[in-house]
Amino acid sequence: MNEVLGTGVVMGLLATVLMDLWAVVLNRAAGQPLPNWGLVGRWVATLPLGQVFHDDIGAVAPVTGERMIGWGFHYAVGVIYGIVLAGIMGATWLAAPTFMPAWIFSLLMIGFGWFLLQPGLGVGWAASKTPQPWKARGLGLAAHTVFGVGLWMGALL
Structure with a gap:
């Protein structure tokens, strides 16, 4: 069990780092804005107040340390996803991991962003309120x- 947990942590950390590097590549190559983890941190900080969905998280008063909260949340979610996938797939898959289960799992996990985080930030279900959904x-x-x-x-490591 400790091996599955440890491997899951490595998987989630590596996956999140690669995702962040991808964002930097898109920013430098195509001018795509970097994710604003401060707004995500602001959203996370409002959750204990019972506020899940906002019309515009940018209109909510800033929270001390929101950028660090957002980055911490981003990496915590990535690690949780890694642990969950490792737990679902188990030691047999971890001994000889294949790409397809990791890819399918990661695509399914976008549902949390589309149907919880994005409406929480005020950009609608699956970014429906953005200029280019x-x-x-x-x-x-x-x-x-x-x-x-x-x-x-990460599983291959």
Whole structure:
């Protein structure tokens, strides 16, 4: 069990780092804005107040340390995803990991972003209130594909 947990942590950390590097590549190559983890931190900080969904998280008063809260949340979620996948797949898969389960899992996990985080931030279900919803969805799927590669690579380690 400790091996599955430890490998899951490595998988989640590596996958999250690769996802962040992907964001930097898109930023430098195509001018795509970097994720604003401060707004995510602001959203996380409002959860204990009973506020899950916002019309516009940017209109909510800033929270001390929101950027660090957002980054911490981002990495915690990545590690949790890694642990969950390792737990689901078990020691047999971890001994000889294949890409497809990691990719499918990472694509399924985008549902939390589309149907919890994005409406929580005020950008609608699956980015429906953004200027280009299908672009946002496509970028999310690409980022989660990179995350899936990271999960798989972490399992290979």
